[in-house]
Amino acid sequence: MDRFDDIPNITYRSPRLAETGIDILDLEQFLGEICTAGANPYQPHRVGAFCFICIDEGEGQHFIDFHAYPYQSNSIIFINKGQVHAFDGDDTPRGKLVIMTPEFFSASSANIRTSYFVPVHQSLTALPVLPLSTGLRESTRTLLNEMRKAMEEGPDSSVIVQLLLSALLIRLAKQRESHLAHLSELQKERFGEFLRQVDTHYTEIQEASQYAQRMHTSYKCLNQLCKACCGHTAKQLIDFRIILEIKRKLAMDGLSVQQTAFELGFEDITHFIKYFKRHTGNTPAAFKRQHEG
Incomplete structure (x- = not known):
């Protein structure tokens, strides 16, 4: 396998990820490539990067740290660095997969006070699947499209990509933290x-x-x-x-x-x-x- 390491650790490698620290992939294409490379995304495996999966169409369960989390169309699934996860073999979702190196995520996090990606332990207290409201869905698509455009301009646009990602994470984290509004x-x-x-x-x-x-x-x-x-x-x-x-x-x-x-x-x-x-x-x-x- 020239683009993926052996399971249980799966590492996606692409020129763009190596160059900029982030890649935005078509989900169907990604699942096809990873299977062609000999890995099995439908079996538990560990990831060494931060990922989130934007589900435009699909319905099933995503397995994270030995728990099954149901998802539907217009949802985002967050996978923290080091977590064990698996795709649902009974579903063929459509959407986007965003992969970030720890270094890129760290640089982006410097721009914001909060993030949907939380420490592994804290993820036990926050559901990893976020259903998107109509407004948030449109904002997410717009920001992802702007990120892809900036990425195509080359590494000189890395700061723009980081700021766009920060804007997206702030919007998503704001909805997740609505249940903590009663806390100081x-x-x-x-x-x-x-x-x-x-x-x-x-x-x-x-x-x-x-x-x-x-x-x-x-x-x-x-x-x-x-x-x-x-x-x-x-x-x-x-x-x-x-x-x-x-x-x-x-x-x-x-x-x-x-x-x-x-x-x-x-x-x-x-x-x-x-x-x-x-x-x-x-x-x-x-x-x-x-x-x-």
Whole structure:
């Protein structure tokens, strides 16, 4: 395969992506090319870039981090860097796929205060599928068309492309965050800080009280913050992140149950097995078998 790496990691390579850090592709064409190259987009795979899929026509489910999210026409599906996802083999959607390198996304993010792309852990509290209103749908198409025109002008237009992307992400993030309108800016900032802390330290810190200490607040206040922002306790969010990483390592990285337990800081394999089963209803070994082959 000359344009794609082997699954489970799929890396799309194109001159435009290498030159500018972003590419906008016809979705049908992309799926055809990736299959021709020998990869299977309908099986779980990990992506090393930021992507969003604009569904103009189609209806099905997109699989992200072992959960199925339904989508319909006029929706956008967000895939964060490092997430595991798969297309629905029963649907042939029409639309666009936008792929951005981490460097391009970082440069674009410098222009805005918020983004639809959130840390992997925070993505557990925000649905990755966004239905578009009529107005937002037209804005999205217009901005994507302007981005493509600017990209065709060459690398000298990279700043224009970044600003257009920033404008698009601001519009999309504004709709996503409408359910957080009751929160203050301080609450949003503190909640984001907690999620970043968990994403960085979940292998060595698994107790909510320890995160509260790191954030110079009380366990009670941290729990109240988490419940106000997403309806879950701090401990539940920590467990969500740990379980997600266990699933990734077992299903995608090919690690044994023992290796996975060790890498995630579990010294007692029996405790690890009980922990996973308590949260998923399945043993790690059974989960791994379900996702082999």
